[in-house]
Amino acid sequence: xxxxKGLQPLIDDGVIDEVIRSLKSGKEATVYVVRSGAHLRxxxxxxDMTQRSFQRRxxxxxxxxxxxxxxxxxxxxxxxxxxxxxxxxxxNAEVDALYRLVAGxxxxxxxxxxxxxxxxxxxxxxxxxxxxPRLGEAQLTAELAREYHGFLMRQIVRMLSLGLIxxxxxxxxxxxxxxGPVIIDLPQVVNASGNNAAFAMLxxxxxxxxxxxxxxxxxxxxxxxxxxxxxxxxxxxxxxGSPLTGVLACxxxxxxxxxxIQVIEDAREExxxxxxxxxxxxxxxx
Numbered sequence: 001x002x003x004x005k006g007l008q009p010l011i012d013d014g015v016i017d018e019v020i021r022s023l024k025s026g027k028e029a030t031v032y033v034v035r036s037g038a039h040l041r042x043x044x045x046x047x048d049m050t051q052r053s054f055q056r057r058x059x060x061x062x063x064x065x066x067x068x069x070x071x072x073x074x075x076x077x078x079x080x081x082x083x084x085x086x087x088x089x090x091x092n093a094e095v096d097a098l099y100r101l102v103a104g105x106x107x108x109x110x111x112x113x114x115x116x117x118x119x120x121x122x123x124x125x126x127x128x129x130x131x132x133p134r135l136g137e138a139q140l141t142a143e144l145a146r147e148y149h150g151f152l153m154r155q156i157v158r159m160l161s162l163g164l165i166x167x168x169x170x171x172x173x174x175x176x177x178x179x180g181p182v183i184i185d186l187p188q189v190v191n192a193s194g195n196n197a198a199f200a201m202l203x204x205x206x207x208x209x210x211x212x213x214x215x216x217x218x219x220x221x222x223x224x225x226x227x228x229x230x231x232x233x234x235x236x237x238x239x240x241g242s243p244l245t246g247v248l249a250c251x252x253x254x255x256x257x258x259x260x261i262q263v264i265e266d267a268r269e270e271x272x273x274x275x276x277x278x279x280x281x282x283x284x285x286x
Contacts, residue, residue, distance in 0.1 A: 001019055001021055001022070003019050004019065004030070004032065004045060006045040006116075006117065006118055007019055007032065007034070007043055007045065007118065009115070010043070010115055010118060013115075015036070015113065015115060016034045016035065016036045016041070016043065016120070017035050017036060017037065018035040019032050019033075019043075020032070020033040020034060020035060020040065023042065023131055027047065028046065028047060028187055029044045029045055029046045029047055029187075030044075030045050031044045031045075032045065034120075036120070040125075041120055041121065041122065041123050042109065042119075042120070042121050042122065042123045042124075043118055043119070044094075044118065044119040044120075044121065045117065045118050046091045046117045046118070046119070046187075048087075090187060091117055091187070093187055093188075093189055094119065094185075094186045094189065095111060095114045095119055097164060097186045097189040098111040098119075098121065098186065099111055100162055100164065101158075101162065101164070101186075104158055104159075104161075104240065105158065106155055106158045106159055107155060107180065107181065107182050107183060108182065108183050108184065109121040109122040109123075109182065109184060110122040124175045124177050124182045124184070125177065126176070126177065126178065127178045132175040132176055132177050133175070133176055134171060134172055134174065134176070135148070135171040135172075135174040135176060135181060135212060136170075136171030136172055136212065138176055139216075140216045141216065142216055142217040145213040145214075145215075145216035145217040145220065146213075146217045146220065148180070148181055148213055149209065149210070149213045149217070149220050149223075151180055151181060152174070152181055152209050152213075153206070153209075153225050153244065153246075155181075155183060156169070156205060156225075156229065157229055157238065157240065157242055158240045160192055160202065160229055160233055161233075161238050161239050161242070163192050163193055164189050164191070164192060165189070165190040165192050165198055165201050165202045165205065166183065166186060166188075166189060166201075166205050167188040167189055167190040167201045167205070168185065168188050168205075168266075169183065169204075169205035169208055169209065170208040170209075170212070171208070171209075171212040173185035174209075192233065199226070199230050202226050202229065202230060203227070203230075204266075205226075206225050206226035206229075210225075223246035223247070224246060224247060225244055225246050228244050228246070228247075229242075229244065
């Protein structure tokens, strides 16, 4: 295929040898299958994020650390320089998160380098060596759905114990490798301790997985893991191997209503996207 503009410098510098094909295209980035020597990799080319809602990005970025006080002031004022810094921080967030999560034994694609807005990472494949399917494309037995659910809850716990929340976890950004689910797409990763909407986003992530896998194992729909995780996290007692029951009496805690409204709106958009994805798989018009 014709080499995309964003990948030509990597070929010129010998980072990759060949662009095989486009794998996925979205608002944030386009992902390509590339060859580096004898190995197939993923190359994620980030787009200019001006096409995405600035307000929505700002909510995810709340509480993230920035490089210095000058950059922080500029970002808070929304100046041109500040918006460039916010763009830089958004694009680098996924790279930083992947390295942290790999070190924390969370099953995500292994990052292999970041070059001028292009992230090179491990290509997740199926047993035949083809790009792995998404969770939303799978038909599962009840037993396998329960197994995947338990595994993903443990992965979310590991992430939270590192102070991170995916923020947009769903059946569309979980791949199924032979050894089990792999979590992808983390540019919107949330700082759990510094974001007022952190619990609402955690609850949404857990709820999306519960709903998806609950189609195959309905008893999962009665579980309540998010509040249990969050309670342990707030108490400083959450760790990577924390055992969970999935049952916890709800206790009301103060929330930021503006953040909650935004999360609800994001969830509405996600539901529309999921519905359209299913219809496209079935060959139905949206």
